[in-house]
Amino acid sequence: MLNIIALIIKTIWLLIPAYTPNNFAVVFGGGMPIDFRKKFIDGKRILGDGKTIRGFVFGVMGGILCGMIQYKIEPIFNLNLFSSLSIFDAFCLIFALSFGSLSGDVFGSFIKRRAGIERGGVFPVFDQLTFLAVSLLFAYLISPHFSSLFTREVIVTGLIVTPVLHLIANIIAFKLGLKNVPW
Ligand code: CTP
Numbered sequence: 001m002l003n004i005i006a007l008i009i010k011t012i013w014l015l016i017p018a019y020t021p022n023n024f025a026v027v028f029g030g031g032m033p034i035d036f037r038k039k040f041i042d043g044k045r046i047l048g049d050g051k052t053i054r055g056f057v058f059g060v061m062g063g064i065l066c067g068m069i070q071y072k073i074e075p076i077f078n079l080n081l082f083s084s085l086s087i088f089d090a091f092c093l094i095f096a097l098s099f100g101s102l103s104g105d106v107f108g109s110f111i112k113r114r115a116g117i118e119r120g121g122v123f124p125v126f127d128q129l130t131f132l133a134v135s136l137l138f139a140y141l142i143s144p145h146f147s148s149l150f151t152r153e154v155i156v157t158g159l160i161v162t163p164v165l166h167l168i169a170n171i172i173a174f175k176l177g178l179k180n181v182p183w
Pocket residue numbers: 022025026027028029030047048049050051052053054055056059102105109112118119120121
């Protein structure tokens with residue numbers, strides 16, 4: 001039981017640079033959309049107004065900032081994850097997670113628009129797993145140290161825990177009156 005809890009905490013910690021970029025995008029996003037308001041051949045927007053250049057740039061920077069803070073504070077919590085790498089190697093891994101996360105988010109919106117789902121419309125599970133899958137894929141491709149931290153069990157735990165965390169966060173936001181629906 002304790003081992004499972006430790007694994008879940010470790011997984012969430014490692015995924016913070018993938019989780020946080022979208023929150024920074026919500027706060028700092030706006031302005032010109034990434035698709036320059038252009039339509040795809042199906043007549044629908046390529047990505048939609050929810051994907052902005054500013055959101056993408058500040059989102060990636062926010063994720064990197066969180067990851068580098070984690071790198072610095074790990075010793076306080078007796079953790080040796082990102083800080084088991086050199087600062088350069090940790091930066092590359094964190095950058096890949098963060099950049100991959102918002103790239104996956106863009107890809108997700110592209111698919112949603114093709115499926116006829118409007119900007120802001122929910123696509124449960126897909127919404128929570130595309131960003132994660134692309135984030136992990138980028139980190140795997142860019143960082144030679146990926147598999148030393150992201151073991152098979154961490155990846156499986158991440159795929160299970162992420163949609164559950166998302167649901168819990170939305171239920172809390174709903175109870176607090178920040179959202180109209182609990183999903
Ligand atoms: N955001 C942004 N730029 C991005 C990603 C997000 O500006 N690259 C901001 C937008 O204000 C967006 C909000 O963060 O509305 C929430 O992000 P998300 O849920 O990913 O976008 P949606 O509006 O739901 O659009 P979509 O249906 O395309 O996912």
